[in-house]
Amino acid sequence: MSRAWLVGGVFALLVWLVLYPHLFVLGDSVWIDGALSLDGYRRFFTTPAELEALWGSVWISVGSVILSALMGIPLAFLFTRFDFPGRTIFGALAALPVLLPPLVGVIAFMFLYGESGIFTRSAQAALGLERPPWRLVGGWAILLVHAYSMYVYFYLFTAAGLARLDASAAEAAESLGAGRWRTLTRVTLPMLAPSFLAASLLVFMTSMASFSAPYIFGGGFRVLTTQIFASKVSGQVTMAMVETVVLATVSLLFLWILSRFQRGREFAAVGKGVAAARTEIRSTWARVLIPVVGIGAVLVLLLPHLTLVLVSFVPEGAWTIQILPTRYDLDNYRGLFSNPQLWVPIWNSLQMATIATAANLVFCFLIAYLLVRGRFRGKGALLTLTMLPWALPGTVIAVALAVTFSANQPWFGRWVLVGSFWILPLAYFIRNIPLVAQAAIASFRQYDPVLEEASQSLGAGWTETMRRVAVPLVLPGLAVGGLLAWVAALGEFVSSILLYTHRSRPISIEILSQLRAFDFGAAAALGVVLAALMTLAFALGGRFVRGGVATGPPRG
Amino acid sequence: MILEVAGATRRFGDVVAVDRLDLGLRRGEFVTLLGPSGCGKTTALRLIAGFETPDAGRIRFEDTDVTAWSPQRRGFGMVFQNYALFPHLNVFENVAFGLRSRKRPAEEIRSRVREALERVDLDGYQERAVQALSGGQQQRVALARALAIEPALLLLDEPLSNLDQALRVRTRAELRALVKELEITALFVTHDQEEAFDLSDRVAVMRDGRIRQIGTPRELYENPVERFVAAFMGRVNVFPVRVPTGRAGESPASRGREPRVELSNGLRWTLPGDQMDAYERLEPGRGGVLLVRPEDLAFRDDSDRALSGMVRDRRFRGALTLYQVEVEGLDVDGGSGRVEIASASLGPSAGTRVRIGPRPGARLHLFPSDEPGR
Numbered sequence: 051m052s053r054a055w056l057v058g059g060v061f062a063l064l065v066w067l068v069l070y071p072h073l074f075v076l077g078d079s080v081w082i083d084g085a086l087s088l089d090g091y092r093r094f095f096t097t098p099a100e101l102e103a104l105w106g107s108v109w110i111s112v113g114s115v116i117l118s119a120l121m122g123i124p125l126a127f128l129f130t131r132f133d134f135p136g137r138t139i140f141g142a143l144a145a146l147p148v149l150l151p152p153l154v155g156v157i158a159f160m161f162l163y164g165e166s167g168i169f170t171r172s173a174q175a176a177l178g179l180e181r182p183p184w185r186l187v188g189g190w191a192i193l194l195v196h197a198y199s200m201y202v203y204f205y206l207f208t209a210a211g212l213a214r215l216d217a218s219a220a221e222a223a224e225s226l227g228a229g230r231w232r233t234l235t236r237v238t239l240p241m242l243a244p245s246f247l248a249a250s251l252l253v254f255m256t257s258m259a260s261f262s263a264p265y266i267f268g269g270g271f272r273v274l275t276t277q278i279f280a281s282k283v284s285g286q287v288t289m290a291m292v293e294t295v296v297l298a299t300v301s302l303l304f305l306w307i308l309s310r311f312q313r314g315r316e317f318a319a320v321g322k323g324v325a326a327a328r329t330e331i332r333s334t335w336a337r338v339l340i341p342v343v344g345i346g347a348v349l350v351l352l353l354p355h356l357t358l359v360l361v362s363f364v365p366e367g368a369w370t371i372q373i374l375p376t377r378y379d380l381d382n383y384r385g386l387f388s389n390p391q392l393w394v395p396i397w398n399s400l401q402m403a404t405i406a407t408a409a410n411l412v413f414c415f416l417i418a419y420l421l422v423r424g425r426f427r428g429k430g431a432l433l434t435l436t437m438l439p440w441a442l443p444g445t446v447i448a449v450a451l452a453v454t455f456s457a458n459q460p461w462f463g464r465w466v467l468v469g470s471f472w473i474l475p476l477a478y479f480i481r482n483i484p485l486v487a488q489a490a491i492a493s494f495r496q497y498d499p500v501l502e503e504a505s506q507s508l509g510a511g512w513t514e515t516m517r518r519v520a521v522p523l524v525l526p527g528l529a530v531g532g533l534l535a536w537v538a539a540l541g542e543f544v545s546s547i548l549l550y551t552h553r554s555r556p557i558s559i560e561i562l563s564q565l566r567a568f569d570f571g572a573a574a575a576l577g578v579v580l581a582a583l584m585t586l587a588f589a590l591g592g593r594f595v596r597g598g599v600a601t602g603p604p605r606g
Numbered sequence: 607m608i609l610e611v612a613g614a615t616r617r618f619g620d621v622v623a624v625d626r627l628d629l630g631l632r633r634g635e636f637v638t639l640l641g642p643s644g645c646g647k648t649t650a651l652r653l654i655a656g657f658e659t660p661d662a663g664r665i666r667f668e669d670t671d672v673t674a675w676s677p678q679r680r681g682f683g684m685v686f687q688n689y690a691l692f693p694h695l696n697v698f699e700n701v702a703f704g705l706r707s708r709k710r711p712a713e714e715i716r717s718r719v720r721e722a723l724e725r726v727d728l729d730g731y732q733e734r735a736v737q738a739l740s741g742g743q744q745q746r747v748a749l750a751r752a753l754a755i756e757p758a759l760l761l762l763d764e765p766l767s768n769l770d771q772a773l774r775v776r777t778r779a780e781l782r783a784l785v786k787e788l789e790i791t792a793l794f795v796t797h798d799q800e801e802a803f804d805l806s807d808r809v810a811v812m813r814d815g816r817i818r819q820i821g822t823p824r825e826l827y828e829n830p831v832e833r834f835v836a837a838f839m840g841r842v843n844v845f846p847v848r849v850p851t852g853r854a855g856e857s858p859a860s861r862g863r864e865p866r867v868e869l870s871n872g873l874r875w876t877l878p879g880d881q882m883d884a885y886e887r888l889e890p891g892r893g894g895v896l897l898v899r900p901e902d903l904a905f906r907d908d909s910d911r912a913l914s915g916m917v918r919d920r921r922f923r924g925a926l927t928l929y930q931v932e933v934e935g936l937d938v939d940g941g942s943g944r945v946e947i948a949s950a951s952l953g954p955s956a957g958t959r960v961r962i963g964p965r966p967g968a969r970l971h972l973f974p975s976d977e978p979g980r
């Protein structure tokens with residue numbers, strides 16, 4: 051039975067790559083100097099710095115949820131409930147930050163609000179101060195950066211919820227004499243609760259896994275992801291493993307709690323809903339205020355990204371102590387093609403992302419086929435394994451791969467991949483399994499399985515049926531998933547920083563080293579290239595997408 | 607027999623979808639599985655096609671046991687209820703699908719697709735997208751696709767049920783002509799009695815996963831073996847009856863030569879001789895049901911055997927006129943509670959008092975009333 055082989059093979063590969071490496075992390079966290087010991091955990095829970103990191107991760111995540119909600123929800127209301135000129139275009143722009151890799155967002159933020167950022171220096175000059183009016187470091191800085199990009203989850207989910215919401219419920223409440231405020235608090239907001247919960251879950255998991263923001267803006271502020279990195283780099287193996295186990299546990303725990311909240315909270319609209327009509331703004335002051343607030347807010351949110359583009363045109367040395375750079379040219383972009391220091395990472399990233407995505411497409415097609423069409427025991431386990439990389443921070447996955455694939459024990463399924471080209475494509479592949487699998491699952495659900503039977507009745511075997519019927523029908527959806535995965539792999543930073551080698555360093559790592567060398571222009575140009583590749587991918591992919599916003603797994 | 611199904615059973619959890627199915631098809635025969643929705647017709651067809659594996663029983667095709675064969679190895683043509691056309695392929699490629707699987711040369715594929723499309727009157731539609739076709743055209747593409755592989759057996763699962771009434775009747779006639787011309791052995795599934803009668807050499811009536819009776823349409827209509835079959839074959843009056851009790855201790859055999867049953871209003875009807883067996887099986891005092899088709903009743907003035915009632919409704923139905931007659935004190939199971947009579951002539955209008963009874967030579971069917979279900 052070829053099908054039994056398929057189930058076995060897919061399971062084996064998932065267990066080997068998704069589950070197995072974490073056993074080594076777990077093992078190494080309690081295996082100290084050749085003996086079983088809980089010493090690592092005792093040290094973790096008695097060291098103030100470690101507890102600080104744990105607490106820091108949790109409160110940053112909670113804070114990010116609150117702040118993102120405060121930004122995203124009102125913005126969504128503004129853009130879905132009111133009609134004003136520029137609504138469509140600015141409404142779409144507000145969702146833009148979700149397309150950018152976190153690292154690019156973070157450096158864009160730095161160019162604007164950092165200690166020597168354009169806005170900071172402007173404020174300093176305007177106030178006539180000796181020193182910058184603020185330093186962008188510590189917990190609050192991380193929180194701000196998070197909210198700046200993660201509000202998009204609340205924005206998109208609330209907008210989608212509002213679009214789905216049955217306007218007649220609100221109208222019924224108003225006809226029963228409820229005032230506007232009462233209708234909002236008693237009817238509309240409760241009905242949006244599922245959207246809020248879903249967004250909260252995504253923001254929470256994303257901040258928990260976040261690495262770029264705390265790494266660049268943290269200063270002395272500790273969170274678990276950066277703590278793991280620091281321990282690993284300084285060779286404290288046991289502590290790194292313990293921290294990794296703690297981070298994984300906390301992430302899974304919160305995922306479990308939040309998804310329990312979510313269950314049974316879906317309000318199915320009763321009957322055919324009537325989409326809410328957009329309100330035309332009546333009072334004069336509101337007619338001015340609402341567009342100004344809405345469009346203004348979007349501009350503020352996009353300002354960092356505009357800054358990034360601006361800085362990418364600044365040649366080295368042309369922006370030192372000035373508020374605005376003094377010269378602009380195309381040197382940085384020329385450098386991308388002429389300077390191997392810059393184009394090698396681009397080439398690396400393109401190669402590694404493409405390899406990982408190709409593997410994702412094939413493997414996730416098979417997973418989805420089994421999950422949607424298969425009849426076998428253990429389907430729940432297969433689904434859990436498939437989605438596990440979504441729930442685990444990239445740092446955790448990278449550490450697990452680092453310890454597993456740093457030894458040659460073929461009989462135990464371990465080979466030395468760390469230090470080779472292949473470790474990063476492998477990491478990207480694993481991290482993107484949930485995303486691509488979800489796209490493939492959705493596509494498989496969209497067509498009637500009887501088509502596969504029709505193919506068989508016409509004489510096609512299983513492989514031929516897959517090739518001639520399933521693949522062509524699943525491809526559009528799968529391609530969109532693949533595109534998202536490719537884009538994510540292209541800008542991946544979190545696991546790359548733990549696993550890269552100099553020769554196969556990806557774009558994100560090069561951005562970091564250009565920043566370190568204070569060549570902001572080159573860093574910005576690399577960031578713009580990433581953003582451009584992504585925009586291009588989405589423009590191509592948009593032709594496949596039929597409605598719905600795909601939200602990827604949390605990225606750091 | 608080209609196809610023989612012996613004792614095929616398929617369970618889904620507690621549901622026995624197909625229960626010890628026995629069925630044989632002769633070469634060139636058109637057989638229909640007829641039964642209400644959920645009785646297991648599709649499952650039976652899928653067992654034969656190879657999409658389901660029987661929990662018990664065998665399937666033989668041309669004297670070979672094919673029970674364990676995959677669908678593609680069996681090579682039966684199949685037309686699905688919703689057609690299952692490949693949405694990513696045009697009409698030509700849909701019809702060519704099976705030929706490509708068989709790796710036929712391009713020339714042959716082209717001519718055979720054309721031939722198949724000609725048969726269903728769609729030549730010239732080769733390059734069309736299947737979604738752009740009407741329901742009737744899609745149905746014909748599905749048929750052409752199944753015919754193109756020249757299957758030794760054609761399976762059709764309610765292929766006409768998604769068409770509107772007028773188109774359904776027309777397509778039915780075309781299908782019949784086509785199948786007869788090609789001398790295809792076909793197994794057809796439907797819940798529509800008229801469709802089954804129109805198309806089939808033989809009909810198998812299914813209920814709760816079992817075949818209750820198999821025979822020519824005429825056999826089923828005239829000699830149903832049970833109430834369910836009789837009722838499924840067309841309109842029928844169901845009269846609860848009982849065997850009149852004579853003196854105490856009377857045995858069935860001593861009830862007399864004349865099988866007589868008593869209607870609920872006390873009137874007694876004599877049954878035709880062919881009902882003697884059924885009559886003998888009925889115990890005195892135990893109820894039974896007497897089934898009489900509307901066309902076996904007539905307006906008549908004679909004697910004590912006639913029921914007296916009032917015409918409540920008269921409907922013109924082309925060749926026949928259908929009357930509903932209300933008879934005081936008489937129970938009629940199901941339907942309107944009135945007696946239905948069909949007559950070729952235009953008779954009494956609503957409001958007329960009439961006397962009705964079985965016409966001479968009428969077929970009356972006696973069944974026990976505790977037959978499970980109804």
Ligand SMILES: Nc1ncnc2c1ncn2[C@@H]1O[C@H](COP(=O)(O)OP(=O)(O)O)[C@@H](O)[C@H]1O
Binds near residue numbers: 618641644648650
């Ligand atoms: N794949 C299945 N899983 C579970 N139950 C099924 C399945 N297929 C059919 N059944 C059940 O078997 C019975 C017969 O179904 P089916 O063969 O589709 O009937 P029909 O075609 O006569 O309407 C029904 O009760 C149906 O619910």
Ligand SMILES: [Mg+2]
Binds near residue numbers: 647648649
């Ligand atoms: Mg059916």
